[in-house]
Amino acid sequence: MSALTENVSASVLMRYTKSRDLTMDLVYALSAEDMMIQSCPEASPVKWHLAHTTWFFETFVLSEFVTQYEPFDTNFRWLFNSYYNSLGDMPEKQLRSSFSRPPLNEIVGYRGHVDRAIRKLLNEDPEDEALKRIVLGIEHEQQHQELIVTDIKHALFTNPLHPSFLERTFALLQPTAPKLGWRHYDGGLVEIGVPSRKRAADEFAFDNESPRHKFFLEPFHLATRLVTSAEYLAFIEDKGYERPELWLSEGFAQIRANQWRAPLYWFPDTKPKSGWSIYTMWGTRPLEELLQTPVCHVSFFEADAYARWAGHRLPTEFEWEHAAAELDFESGNDNPGGHCECNLLERALFHPQPAHYDTGLQQIFGDVWEWTGSPYTGYPGYCPLRGALGEYNGKFMSSQMVLRGGSCATPESQIRATYRNFFSPATRWQFSGIRLAKRLSD
Numbered sequence: 329m330s331a332l333t334e335n336v337s338a339s340v341l342m343r344y345t346k347s348r349d350l351t352m353d354l355v356y357a358l359s360a361e362d363m364m365i366q367s368c369p370e371a372s373p374v375k376w377h378l379a380h381t382t383w384f385f386e387t388f389v390l391s392e393f394v395t396q397y398e399p400f401d402t403n404f405r406w407l408f409n410s411y412y413n414s415l416g417d418m419p420e421k422q423l424r425s426s427f428s429r430p431p432l433n434e435i436v437g438y439r440g441h442v443d444r445a446i447r448k449l450l451n452e453d454p455e456d457e458a459l460k461r462i463v464l465g466i467e468h469e470q471q472h473q474e475l476i477v478t479d480i481k482h483a484l485f486t487n488p489l490h491p492s493f494l495e496r497t498f499a500l501l502q503p504t505a506p507k508l509g510w511r512h513y514d515g516g517l518v519e520i521g522v523p524s525r526k527r528a529a530d531e532f533a534f535d536n537e538s539p540r541h542k543f544f545l546e547p548f549h550l551a552t553r554l555v556t557s558a559e560y561l562a563f564i565e566d567k568g569y570e571r572p573e574l575w576l577s578e579g580f581a582q583i584r585a586n587q588w589r590a591p592l593y594w595f596p597d598t599k600p601k602s603g604w605s606i607y608t609m610w611g612t613r614p615l616e617e618l619l620q621t622p623v624c625h626v627s628f629f630e631a632d633a634y635a636r637w638a639g640h641r642l643p644t645e646f647e648w649e650h651a652a653a654e655l656d657f658e659s660g661n662d663n664p665g666g667h668c669e670c671n672l673l674e675r676a677l678f679h680p681q682p683a684h685y686d687t688g689l690q691q692i693f694g695d696v697w698e699w700t701g702s703p704y705t706g707y708p709g710y711c712p713l714r715g716a717l718g719e720y721n722g723k724f725m726s727s728q729m730v731l732r733g734g735s736c737a738t739p740e741s742q743i744r745a746t747y748r749n750f751f752s753p754a755t756r757w758q759f760s761g762i763r764l765a766k767r768l769s770d
């Protein structure tokens with residue numbers, strides 16, 4: 329093994345171990361019963377996440393790059409497949425909560441079996457493609473770490489006791505958010521996406537972030553911070569949910585069909601003065617305590633309607649990326665997110681926090697995913713990964729909107745200015761919120 333390959337393998341091994349350990353740390357306080365709940369169509373049981381992330385390494389790395397690899401259980405190859413049709417059939421997603429067998433201790437054993445095999449492979453001069461697949465598996469596991477947080481939040485919320493996930497005392501990092509400001513951008517011809525050049529095995533970006541290409545932006549303003557719960561409450565109190573002129577047609581149909589009158593996890597409560605309580609990972613809190621925090625768990629439709637009510641609009645993903653690029657973690661900027669330390673998964677707050685400062689762009693990375701007005705499509709010249717892994721991102725490029733910036737449940741090493749998340753416009757169970765944009769003339 330050359331010194332260069334040895335270094336890369338060692339760094340990948342370190343990332344692998346850290347990421348696998350973090351997953352188990354996240355679920356440490358959960359019972360086996362907690363890990364069986366699948367409370368909404370978007371969510372999966374935590375136990376399934378533990379198995380599926382392991383399946384990814386077994387299927388795409390060990391089965392392909394380790395001769396005579398002994399699978400832990402041959403049934404797992406289809407049992408824990410999520411959506412890779414090229415690999416064959418898989419159980420229906422809605423049935424994942426019925427996997428009481430294999431039991432939890434067997435899934436933990438599966439993780440250990442695969443961990444030992446991956447460590448052995450990394451110590452034996454793996455080929456470049458195997459290293460890249462392991463890095464992809466780490467990034468995949470990080471995405472599932474975020475899903476574990478959002479899925480267990482929904483699962484605990486559906487329990488009539490509304491148990492909290494965190495056993496600590498609730499406290500905001502600062503009491504008030506600054507006044508909303510605007511940051512000007514000249515626009516012009518800008519570059520979007522990561523370069524398509526061949527990257528080192530441990531330098532990662534998803535295929536949907538490439539190719540880097542030119543894009544023309546008109547001059548625009550971007551709000552310096554996220555929309556707060558107080559501002560969103562004003563929209564509700566102005567009968568925002570009852571005024572069809574504020575809504576896209578599909579959005580108005582959604583709020584009527586689902587009887588939405590507020591973000592997910594807000595519920596009418598006679599005790600607080602505001603008339604609302606909010607379920608958080610810290611348990612149920614009166615809205616009054618959270619008025620200065622960014623509103624979260626809104627759909628694209630709600631974000632879009634709020635922006636229209638406020639007289640503005642959502643940014644495009646290209647405006648957002650152009651603004652975020654100067655704050656990117658990976659650009660060497662020591663002040664990512666603008667002034668304050670970012671509220672990402674590692675801080676374990678699991679709720680967006682009020683912005684810190686009066687000036688400068690705030691809360692770009694972390695806190696909440698920011699809905700953009702851009703549909704999720706491939707960049708010009710987009711090329712999915714080869715083989716079954718081509719199903720990872722590319723096949724979802726219809727009927728979804730792009731979100732940017734990560735949330736309080738996104739692992740820190742995963743987020744960057746070019747990262748593109750995507751969900752259907754009615755999705756609310758992620759930590760998703762609102763940043764406004766406007767034209768110069770507005």
Ligand SMILES: [Fe+2]
Nearest residue numbers: 380410468472
């Ligand atoms: Fe997955």
